[in-house]
Amino acid sequence: MRNLTITKSRAKSLVASLTAVAIGAAAFSAPAKAADPVTITIWTFGDVIQRNLVAEYKALHPEVSLQIKKSDLDPLDGTNMVTACTAKTGPDIVATEVSYSGYWRSYPKCFQDLRLMKATGEPTAGIPAGQTVTDIQKNYLAWRWAQGVAFDGSVIGIPTDVGGLEVAYRSDLFKKAGLPTDRAAVAKLWPTWDAFIAAGQKYDAKLSAADKKAGKGFIDNAGTIYAAIMNQGTAKYYANDGTESGKLIYATNPQVKLAWDTTIKATKAGIGTRIGQYTSDWNIGMNKGTFATILAPAWMMDYIKAQAPDTAGKWDIASIPGGGGNQGGTQLGIPAYAQNKQAAYDFLTWYLAPAQELKVFKSYGLFPAASVLYNDPALVNFKDPFFSNAPVGQIYAAGVQKLKPIFEGKLQRAIDTAIGAGLGRVAAKKQTADKSWAQVLSDLNKVVNN
Amino acid sequence: MAVLNERERSKKPLSPWKSKKTSDKKAVAFPGVKSLNGRWGYLYVAPFVIMFVIFGLAPVFYSVYISFFHWDPLGTSTFTGFRNFNLLLHDSDLWLALRNTFSIWALSTFPQMFMAIGLANLLRNTRLRGKSFFRTILLVPNITSVIAITIVFSQLFGRDFGIINDFLGWAGLGHHIDFIEGVIPSHVQIATMITWRWIGYNTLIFLASMLAIPNELFESSSVDGASKWQQFRFVTLPQLKNTITFVLIVGTIGGLQVFAEPQQLAADGGSSKQFLTLTLFLYNQAFVNNKYGYAAAIGIFITFIVLIISAVNFVISRKISNDGTR
Numbered sequence: 001m002r003n004l005t006i007t008k009s010r011a012k013s014l015v016a017s018l019t020a021v022a023i024g025a026a027a028f029s030a031p032a033k034a035a036d037p038v039t040i041t042i043w044t045f046g047d048v049i050q051r052n053l054v055a056e057y058k059a060l061h062p063e064v065s066l067q068i069k070k071s072d073l074d075p076l077d078g079t080n081m082v083t084a085c086t087a088k089t090g091p092d093i094v095a096t097e098v099s100y101s102g103y104w105r106s107y108p109k110c111f112q113d114l115r116l117m118k119a120t121g122e123p124t125a126g127i128p129a130g131q132t133v134t135d136i137q138k139n140y141l142a143w144r145w146a147q148g149v150a151f152d153g154s155v156i157g158i159p160t161d162v163g164g165l166e167v168a169y170r171s172d173l174f175k176k177a178g179l180p181t182d183r184a185a186v187a188k189l190w191p192t193w194d195a196f197i198a199a200g201q202k203y204d205a206k207l208s209a210a211d212k213k214a215g216k217g218f219i220d221n222a223g224t225i226y227a228a229i230m231n232q233g234t235a236k237y238y239a240n241d242g243t244e245s246g247k248l249i250y251a252t253n254p255q256v257k258l259a260w261d262t263t264i265k266a267t268k269a270g271i272g273t274r275i276g277q278y279t280s281d282w283n284i285g286m287n288k289g290t291f292a293t294i295l296a297p298a299w300m301m302d303y304i305k306a307q308a309p310d311t312a313g314k315w316d317i318a319s320i321p322g323g324g325g326n327q328g329g330t331q332l333g334i335p336a337y338a339q340n341k342q343a344a345y346d347f348l349t350w351y352l353a354p355a356q357e358l359k360v361f362k363s364y365g366l367f368p369a370a371s372v373l374y375n376d377p378a379l380v381n382f383k384d385p386f387f388s389n390a391p392v393g394q395i396y397a398a399g400v401q402k403l404k405p406i407f408e409g410k411l412q413r414a415i416d417t418a419i420g421a422g423l424g425r426v427a428a429k430k431q432t433a434d435k436s437w438a439q440v441l442s443d444l445n446k447v448v449n450n
Numbered sequence: 451m452a453v454l455n456e457r458e459r460s461k462k463p464l465s466p467w468k469s470k471k472t473s474d475k476k477a478v479a480f481p482g483v484k485s486l487n488g489r490w491g492y493l494y495v496a497p498f499v500i501m502f503v504i505f506g507l508a509p510v511f512y513s514v515y516i517s518f519f520h521w522d523p524l525g526t527s528t529f530t531g532f533r534n535f536n537l538l539l540h541d542s543d544l545w546l547a548l549r550n551t552f553s554i555w556a557l558s559t560f561p562q563m564f565m566a567i568g569l570a571n572l573l574r575n576t577r578l579r580g581k582s583f584f585r586t587i588l589l590v591p592n593i594t595s596v597i598a599i600t601i602v603f604s605q606l607f608g609r610d611f612g613i614i615n616d617f618l619g620w621a622g623l624g625h626h627i628d629f630i631e632g633v634i635p636s637h638v639q640i641a642t643m644i645t646w647r648w649i650g651y652n653t654l655i656f657l658a659s660m661l662a663i664p665n666e667l668f669e670s671s672s673v674d675g676a677s678k679w680q681q682f683r684f685v686t687l688p689q690l691k692n693t694i695t696f697v698l699i700v701g702t703i704g705g706l707q708v709f710a711e712p713q714q715l716a717a718d719g720g721s722s723k724q725f726l727t728l729t730l731f732l733y734n735q736a737f738v739n740n741k742y743g744y745a746a747a748i749g750i751f752i753t754f755i756v757l758i759i760s761a762v763n764f765v766i767s768r769k770i771s772n773d774g775t776r
Binding site for chain 2: 078079082083085086103106107109110214215273275276279280281284285288290410411413414417420421422423424425427428430431446447450
């Protein structure tokens with residue numbers, strides 16, 4: 001961009017020759033392209049698009065400006081895309097949380113099939129010209145990649161991160177309760193969920209009467225166990241019967257029953273404080289040691305650090321019972337009606353390349369979905385002082401690799417919501433477990449049939 | 451207004467751009483349409499009417515249309531006749547949502563009205579210092595984002611560390627009350643948020659109407675020996691009848707649309723749907739359960755409720771104005 005004086009039309013005519021020069025002269029200094037300015041619009045939420053990486057990309061591509069829009073009503077911004085696709089419009093890039101991926105896999109027509117795109121190339125980041133998603137697929141965790149593939153095989157999203165799910169625990173409180181504090185010993189304490197509940201009861205038994213009156217307990221919310229167990233299985237609410245929508249099996253799948261029963265057992269054992277996650281009570285409880293454990297996805301580590309900075313060094317991370325876990329994760333895709341597909345795709349290939357995912361993990365704790373990094377020393381040796389120098393990279397990598405792909409369907413979010421409410425009713429002692437389950441089934445019957 | 455005046459004198463065609471009225475910039479933009487004189491009014495209302503037809507009226511008719519379908523905006527839709535309505539009237543959630551909506555409406559409208567009238571009466575005091583300051587800050591809650599309000603109030607109402615529970619515990623009135631899980635407690639929490647947001651606005655309306663009461667009424671009543679309370683009860687309140695009706699109508703319309711507050715507390719309206727309101731029910735059917743036709747049917751149901759309430763309001767306000775007091 002040093003020829004600022006040349007006019008736009010001349011610049012255009014120069015592009016061809018400049019490119020030729022660029023190819024000819026191998027060591028051509030950084031921004032060689034005199035490309036037209038382009039604005040990429042992005043619909044996202046939370047911290048999916050990191051500001052410092054955006055700045056980095058702008059340094060590489062001064063001609064690109066990124067317009068980022070977040071929704072405040074729906075934290076995961078799932079509904080705008082439905083409207084946009086119906087109206088045959090949309091941004092250039094959209095972030096989709098995995099809880100919506102079951103819905104979108106039925107509507108590949110709303111997305112650009114990324115298999116048909118080719119990267120322009122980014123020599124500084126090692127992205128060759130002509131690179132396709134088929135070339136990069138092997139870099140990512142297989143089951144996580146599958147969440148961005150539609151029923152007809154088209155690739156509608158590339159994962160930014162995988163949630164992972166392990167247990168964050170307060171080693172100081174564990175010590176007080178006479179439980180082991182070393183993370184390997186802690187993991188051995190709870191190979192199964194039943195053992196986890198037993199450990200919780202042991203912890204609660206050691207609490208003083210005053211602590212109990214103040215509402216202290218072992219885990220923040222026993223209801224979170226449900227989703228953790230569901231993700232450890234091979235099927236949730238749908239069976240893949242070869243059809244586009246799959247077959248509903250929520251009433252018969254033993255995994256659902258196992259997850260429900262175990263969560264009810266934990267609830268009845270009273271090991272949870274019944275504090276809702278992301279409430280002010282939760283934030284304060286985190287500081288006050290109201291609970292000693294949280295089932296924490298990797299992205300939650302950043303949240304804990306921000307909310308309870310004074311507890312630094314008191315936390316640690318141990319493997320989750322039952323083997324592996326996941327909660328959340330996001331993918332980026334290009335809507336079918338995007339205006340600047342090529343520029344958007346070039347940004348995606350750069351932003352989601354393993355090197356960038358590693359940066360995001362180090363600064364924000366979003367765990368990379370790029371599994372090539374799982375053996376990378378930078379990730380393996382990454383230790384977090386806030387969590388007692390736990391090798392968080394290693395722990396989460398081991399966890400996410402134990403999971404299997406799960407077929408997700410259109411109504412997954414609605415079913416999750418109904419079951420979550422059912423567990424909430426039991427926890428609040430509004431209904432017995434049997435009555436609550438009966439209501440879940442009748443609620444779901446309405447969701448499915450009405 | 452300018453248009454009305456022109457039309458009143460419309461015998462003599464008036465060249466709009468020769469007039470000295472300030473609103474004539476528009477007219478200059480359309481020279482040569484002299485023949486439309488007297489019909490300028492249509493042009494003036496056109497921006498609103500066109501917008502209203504496109505963004506207000508058309509969607510209403512479109513909702514009526516899709517309510518007869520099993521509607522999938524992205525896939526195939528099938529005509530199902532009155533099925534959505536039939537299912538809706540048999541859906542217990544609808545009646546639950548109706549109950550919650552009215553309970554929250556009642557809890558937010560009536561206490562708020564008493565407080566607003568009281569506040570307005572205080573602000574009416576001519577010897578009060580910093581009047582304009584108080585009148586201005588009253589509107590601050592009204593321009594605060596609902597999301598921010600919800601965050602602050604859920605902290606206040608927190609079960610374990612909320613300040614309201616601290617206070618209740620200190621006063622010996624309760625311990626760790628779970629405002630979200632209870633039916634009435636959750637309604638109280640939501641109604642408090644609504645009250646906080648709208649009380650200033652309503653106070654200003656009451657204040658304006660109080661200031662319009664002729665001073666002679668107060669003077670003659672004090673000559674007759676009326677106390678401050680008697681003045682308020684027998685002079686101020688009767689003069690506020692029309693304003694009270696107005697505030698009630700506006701409050702009812704707002705009450706039927708309560709959405710963001712419960713949605714931000716818990717998107718599904720609570721574990722036993724204890725604060726699922728009609729609009730939240732509609733939203734969740736459409737955007738969580740993907741039942742757009744069903745949601746449209748809920749929208750039509752809400753329309754009928756609004757019509758019924760409007761009719762009741764109409765009858766009541768007619769009765770009030772026939773009572774003699776203006």
